[in-house]
Amino acid sequence: VDDLKLPQGLKELAMKPRGLLILAGATGSGKSTSMAAMLDWRNKHAAGHIVTIEDPVEYLHKPIKSIFTQRELGVDTTSWSMAVQSAMRQAPDVVCVGEVRNEHTMEYALQLAQTGHLCMFTIHANNAVQAIERIMNFYPEERHQQVLMDLALNIVGIIGQRLARLKEGGRTAIVDLLINSPAMQDHIFKGELMECMELMNRSETDGMQTFDQDLFKLYTDGRITVDEALRQAESVNDLRLKIELWDKGNDKEAIYDRVSNLSLQK
Numbered sequence: 429v430d431d432l433k434l435p436q437g438l439k440e441l442a443m444k445p446r447g448l449l450i451l452a453g454a455t456g457s458g459k460s461t462s463m464a465a466m467l468d469w470r471n472k473h474a475a476g477h478i479v480t481i482e483d484p485v486e487y488l489h490k491p492i493k494s495i496f497t498q499r500e501l502g503v504d505t506t507s508w509s510m511a512v513q514s515a516m517r518q519a520p521d522v523v524c525v526g527e528v529r530n531e532h533t534m535e536y537a538l539q540l541a542q543t544g545h546l547c548m549f550t551i552h553a554n555n556a557v558q559a560i561e562r563i564m565n566f567y568p569e570e571r572h573q574q575v576l577m578d579l580a581l582n583i584v585g586i587i588g589q590r591l592a593r594l595k596e597g598g599r600t601a602i603v604d605l606l607i608n609s610p611a612m613q614d615h616i617f618k619g620e621l622m623e624c625m626e627l628m629n630r631s632e633t634d635g636m637q638t639f640d641q642d643l644f645k646l647y648t649d650g651r652i653t654v655d656e657a658l659r660q661a662e663s664v665n666d667l668r669l670k671i672e673l674w675d676k677g678n679d680k681e682a683i684y685d686r687v688s689n690l691s692l693q694k
Contacts, residue, residue: 432465435603437635438587442466443474445521447584447608448541449548452559457589458601459550460486463524466548470494476521481511483526494521512536516543524548531566541582555639555662556586556606557624560616572619580617583608588639592646593656600651602660604628604639640667648674 441449449466451459464487467478471494478494483501490496497518505511508525509532515523523540525533528549540547553559560579567575588604606612606628615623628636643657644667654671661667 432462432601434462434465434601435605435635435637437585437605437607438462438466439469440635441585441587441607442470444546444584446541446544446546448537448579448582449546449584450556450559450586451548451550451589452553452556452562452586453550453589454552454554456591458591459589462587462589462601463548463550464489467522467524470522471496474521477519478522478524479515479518479520480524481505481508481515481526482524508533508536512540516540516545520545522546522548526550527552528563534563534566538578538582542578546584553588555588556604556628557621559586559588560624561621564619576617576619580608580613583616590639590660592643592652592660594651595653600646602639602642602646603637604642605635605637607631607634607636609634609636638662640670643667644670644674647671 451463453459467489471478471489471492474493476494477497479497479499481499481501485498485500489498499505499511501508501511505514512523512525523545525537525547526549528534528537528551537547537549551559551562553562563579564572564575585608586606590602591599592602594600606624608616609631612624612627615627625638628638632641639660639662643652643660646652647654647657657671658664658668
């Protein structure tokens with residue numbers, strides 16, 4: 429987690445005893461790498477049994493404090509349902525089910541969370557809040573209220589991820605992070621997705637963050653260019669204004685001019 433410069437909140441989420449832990453992003457956004465990093469953190473800090481069901485297996489984990497059982501679809505098991513049922517008989521603490529693509533696999537993820545396991549999975553969505561919307565779209569409309577209640581009760585966190593180009597070359601993860609606080613739980617239950625985003629935007633002290641907040645930090649740390657920050661932004665105008673204000677506040681000549689004006693007024 430530290431090597432990938434991911435938010436420290438991911439360590440706490442990886443240690444949760446039960447619930448749904450979701451990683452959202454496009455293909456090639458590094459979701460699987462971040463999930464492997466979180467499993468590695470848990471492996472180093474907690475005893476237990478971790479089961480992964482993957483198609484294919486992307487990272488091999490060696491036991492440190494936890495025991496790993498890694499299954500590959502089509503090699504070790506013929507179907508998701510058989511793999512999940514087999515996993516539940518092995519008294520797992522964590523089950524990583526790879527990518528959830530439909531109602532069928534989502535039901536298994538919910539079943540795992542509701543029976544006292546931490547269930548981790550990835551999903552194709554542009555950000556953390558959109559992951560909730562994507563899950564809702566798996567289901568017919570008449571089931572939406574029940575699914576929202578299930579998600580509100582079982583989600584522990586949703587991590588949205590993209591990759592940004594660094595100034596010095598290479599790429600780094602940019603992350604938005606939804607943590608299921610009591611206020612967030614209420615918004616999810618009511619299906620108030622815009623309010624979920626607004627709560628993330630003002631809850632940095634609770635460990636939440638948006639993509640634009642992460643981009644702003646990467647820019648002010650000198651790791652990405654302004655062009656890259658704006659290219660990746662969710663709200664381009666808001667981030668541009670924030671960067672312009674920061675640049676003026678940290679420009680030596682501007683600071684000198686302000687100090688000079690204050691001196692002349694005395």
